Amino acid sequence: MPPSFNPALRMMFVTARESCATYVPQEPVLELGRNTSGGVIWIDRDQGYGALRAIDVTTGERKWEFRYSSPTMAGVMTTVSGLVFAGDNEGNFMAFDAETGENLWHYQTGSRIWGAAPMTHMLDGRQYVLIPSGTTLVAFALPEGRR
Secondary structure, eight states, X not given: OOOEEETTTTEEEEEEEEOOEEEEEOOOOOOTTOOXXXXXXXXXXXXXXXXXXXXXXXXXXXXXXXXXSSOOOOOEEEOTTSEEEEEOTTSEEEEEETTTOOEEEXXXXXXXXOSOOOEEEXXXXXXXEEEEETXXXXXXXXXXXXX
Protein backbone atom coordinates (compact mmCIF):
# COMPACT_ATOMS: atom_id res chain seq x y z
CA MET A 1 0.00 0.00 0.00
CA PRO A 2 2.49 2.63 -1.13
CA PRO A 3 1.68 6.16 0.11
CA SER A 4 2.36 9.36 -1.82
CA PHE A 5 3.72 12.76 -0.75
CA ASN A 6 2.86 16.18 -2.20
CA PRO A 7 5.71 18.57 -1.22
CA ALA A 8 3.84 21.73 -2.28
CA LEU A 9 0.93 20.92 0.06
CA ARG A 10 3.14 19.23 2.72
CA MET A 11 0.63 16.38 2.75
CA MET A 12 1.06 12.60 2.77
CA PHE A 13 -1.70 10.50 1.24
CA VAL A 14 -2.10 7.00 2.67
CA THR A 15 -4.42 4.04 2.42
CA ALA A 16 -5.70 2.94 5.83
CA ARG A 17 -7.31 -0.34 6.89
CA GLU A 18 -9.54 -0.31 9.93
CA SER A 19 -10.58 -3.88 10.67
CA CYS A 20 -10.47 -6.63 13.23
CA ALA A 21 -9.49 -10.25 12.89
CA THR A 22 -10.17 -13.33 14.98
CA TYR A 23 -7.32 -15.80 15.40
CA VAL A 24 -7.83 -19.33 16.68
CA PRO A 25 -4.55 -21.19 17.31
CA GLN A 26 -4.30 -24.79 16.20
CA GLU A 27 -1.63 -27.26 15.17
CA PRO A 28 -0.33 -26.29 11.74
CA VAL A 29 -0.83 -28.70 8.86
CA LEU A 30 2.58 -28.90 7.25
CA GLU A 31 2.34 -29.55 3.54
CA LEU A 32 4.99 -28.96 0.90
CA GLY A 33 4.31 -25.71 -0.99
CA ARG A 34 1.54 -24.56 1.37
CA ASN A 35 1.70 -21.60 3.76
CA THR A 36 0.61 -22.05 7.33
CA SER A 37 0.04 -19.60 10.15
CA GLY A 38 -0.35 -22.16 12.91
CA GLY A 39 -4.00 -21.31 13.22
CA VAL A 40 -7.10 -20.01 11.56
CA ILE A 41 -7.68 -16.32 10.89
CA TRP A 42 -11.05 -14.78 10.12
CA ILE A 43 -11.09 -11.19 8.91
CA ASP A 44 -14.17 -9.58 10.40
CA ARG A 45 -14.97 -7.76 7.16
CA ASP A 46 -18.40 -6.48 8.20
CA GLN A 47 -16.84 -4.42 10.98
CA GLY A 48 -13.99 -2.97 8.95
CA TYR A 49 -13.51 -0.33 6.33
CA GLY A 50 -10.76 1.19 4.24
CA ALA A 51 -9.93 4.86 3.83
CA LEU A 52 -7.84 7.27 1.84
CA ARG A 53 -6.37 9.79 4.28
CA ALA A 54 -4.57 13.09 3.79
CA ILE A 55 -2.12 13.85 6.60
CA ASP A 56 -0.42 17.24 7.12
CA VAL A 57 3.23 16.21 7.63
CA THR A 58 4.04 19.38 9.60
CA THR A 59 1.31 19.00 12.24
CA GLY A 60 0.36 15.31 11.90
CA GLU A 61 -3.26 16.43 11.56
CA ARG A 62 -5.65 14.45 9.37
CA LYS A 63 -6.87 16.98 6.78
CA TRP A 64 -9.50 14.77 5.17
CA GLU A 65 -10.63 11.18 4.79
CA PHE A 66 -12.54 9.32 2.08
CA ARG A 67 -14.03 6.03 3.31
CA TYR A 68 -14.20 2.94 1.15
CA SER A 69 -16.89 0.32 1.74
CA SER A 70 -14.36 -2.32 2.81
CA PRO A 71 -10.71 -2.57 3.86
CA THR A 72 -8.44 -1.98 0.89
CA MET A 73 -4.83 -2.73 -0.05
CA ALA A 74 -4.24 -0.30 -2.95
CA GLY A 75 -1.56 2.37 -3.18
CA VAL A 76 -1.86 6.10 -3.83
CA MET A 77 -0.39 8.60 -6.31
CA THR A 78 -0.48 12.41 -6.14
CA THR A 79 0.34 14.87 -8.90
CA VAL A 80 1.84 18.36 -9.11
CA SER A 81 -1.52 19.59 -10.43
CA GLY A 82 -3.20 18.73 -7.11
CA LEU A 83 -4.83 15.39 -7.89
CA VAL A 84 -4.73 12.19 -5.87
CA PHE A 85 -5.41 8.84 -7.58
CA ALA A 86 -6.40 5.72 -5.62
CA GLY A 87 -8.35 2.50 -6.02
CA ASP A 88 -10.16 -0.06 -3.87
CA ASN A 89 -10.92 -3.79 -3.58
CA GLU A 90 -14.18 -3.36 -5.49
CA GLY A 91 -12.32 -2.13 -8.60
CA ASN A 92 -13.18 1.55 -8.23
CA PHE A 93 -10.42 3.85 -9.51
CA MET A 94 -10.87 7.47 -8.42
CA ALA A 95 -9.34 10.93 -8.64
CA PHE A 96 -9.58 13.35 -5.70
CA ASP A 97 -8.80 17.00 -5.10
CA ALA A 98 -5.63 16.85 -2.97
CA GLU A 99 -6.55 19.85 -0.82
CA THR A 100 -10.22 19.10 -0.12
CA GLY A 101 -10.63 15.35 -0.68
CA GLU A 102 -13.51 15.94 -3.08
CA ASN A 103 -14.05 12.90 -5.32
CA LEU A 104 -13.67 14.39 -8.83
CA TRP A 105 -13.79 11.28 -11.02
CA HIS A 106 -14.59 7.56 -10.83
CA TYR A 107 -14.11 4.54 -13.10
CA GLN A 108 -15.14 0.92 -12.41
CA THR A 109 -12.28 -1.27 -13.68
CA GLY A 110 -14.13 -4.59 -13.35
CA SER A 111 -11.60 -6.21 -11.02
CA ARG A 112 -10.09 -5.42 -7.65
CA ILE A 113 -7.18 -3.02 -7.28
CA TRP A 114 -4.90 -4.64 -4.73
CA GLY A 115 -1.34 -4.04 -3.58
CA ALA A 116 -0.32 -1.69 -6.39
CA ALA A 117 -0.15 2.07 -6.77
CA PRO A 118 -1.25 4.11 -9.78
CA MET A 119 1.51 5.17 -12.19
CA THR A 120 1.92 8.00 -14.66
CA HIS A 121 4.10 8.55 -17.71
CA MET A 122 4.43 10.78 -20.78
CA LEU A 123 4.35 9.39 -24.30
CA ASP A 124 4.62 11.65 -27.34
CA GLY A 125 3.74 14.70 -25.24
CA ARG A 126 0.63 13.09 -23.74
CA GLN A 127 0.31 12.12 -20.06
CA TYR A 128 -1.17 8.75 -19.09
CA VAL A 129 -2.34 7.44 -15.72
CA LEU A 130 -2.28 3.66 -15.28
CA ILE A 131 -3.58 1.27 -12.64
CA PRO A 132 -3.14 -2.52 -12.36
CA SER A 133 -6.57 -4.12 -11.85
CA GLY A 134 -6.78 -7.88 -11.58
CA THR A 135 -4.68 -9.15 -14.50
CA THR A 136 -5.16 -5.99 -16.58
CA LEU A 137 -3.26 -2.71 -16.79
CA VAL A 138 -5.88 0.03 -17.31
CA ALA A 139 -4.66 3.31 -18.89
CA PHE A 140 -6.31 6.74 -19.01
CA ALA A 141 -5.45 10.01 -20.78
CA LEU A 142 -7.22 13.27 -21.56
CA PRO A 143 -8.60 13.49 -25.11
CA GLU A 144 -6.12 14.71 -27.75
CA GLY A 145 -5.53 18.46 -27.56
CA ARG A 146 -6.68 18.86 -23.90
CA ARG A 147 -4.24 19.72 -21.15
